[in-house]
Amino acid sequence: MKDIRLKIIGNQIRGLGNEPAGEDAMEFITEGRFMKRGDSLYLIYDESELSGVEGCTTSLKVSGGSVKMRRYGAEIGYDAPIEFEQGKRWDGYYDTPFGPVPMEVLTNEIHNTLEDEGTGSLWIDCSICLRGLSDSRSKLSFEIMQ
Numbered sequence: 001m002k003d004i005r006l007k008i009i010g011n012q013i014r015g016l017g018n019e020p021a022g023e024d025a026m027e028f029i030t031e032g033r034f035m036k037r038g039d040s041l042y043l044i045y046d047e048s049e050l051s052g053v054e055g056c057t058t059s060l061k062v063s064g065g066s067v068k069m070r071r072y073g074a075e076i077g078y079d080a081p082i083e084f085e086q087g088k089r090w091d092g093y094y095d096t097p098f099g100p101v102p103m104e105v106l107t108n109e110i111h112n113t114l115e116d117e118g119t120g121s122l123w124i125d126c127s128i129c130l131r132g133l134s135d136s137r138s139k140l141s142f143e144i145m146q
Contacts, residue, residue, distance in 0.1 A: 002118045006032040006045050009141040014134065034118040034144065039063060041114050043122070043142055047071070060122065060142065062114055067124060084124050086110045094130055102131040119144055 009027045032045030040063040047056045056073035066085040083090045084107040093100035106127045113120040121143040129135050 001033050001035045004032050004034045004043075004118055005145040006030055006043065007141075007143040007145050008045075009139075009143075011139040013137040029145070036116050041116070043114075043144075047073075062112060062122060065110065065112075067110060067112075067122065084110060084126060104129040104131070108137075114144070 007027070007029050010025065012024045014022045014024070028048055030045050030048060032043060035042045035044070040061050042062070043060040045058055047058055056071050059070045059072075061068040061070075066083060068081050068083050070081040082092060082103075082105055084105065086107050086109055088107055090105045090107070092103055092105070094103040107124065108127060109123075109125040111121075111123040114122055121141065123142075124140045125137070126140075127135070127137050
């Protein structure tokens with residue numbers, strides 16, 4: 001396992017269609033860990049207050065053309081990973097203070113330049129539907145800084 005510095009940028013466009021309802025952006029730099037196990041690369045970091053899930057740890061498992069995101073910790077009541085694979089739809093649940101909500105994720109695009117020695121970046125563009133609550137599009141960027 002290698003200690004890394006990770007720059008994370010998230011853009012969320014609320015409302016889909018011809019007239020989006022707005023866009024939220026966040027950017028932060030955090031300490032994390034990088035590891036290679038078998039054919040998979042892992043980015044692991046602690047969430048901050050900015051993300052809304054402070055006290056949790058996020059793990060990204062990058063394997064082939066897919067990314068599996070898992071959050072765990074005291075703030076997460078329902079542990080369900082989110083899977084991203086370009087052009088594929090994933091169904092699961094998103095934990096809220098009121099309980100889990102059915103969620104659908106369509107991965108529009110993934111760019112992965114992560115290298116075995118712990119350099120590079122990962123970019124994910126996806127559309128997210130929280131059934132009965134909201135539709136949005138998210139663009140996530142994870143860059144290992146030197």
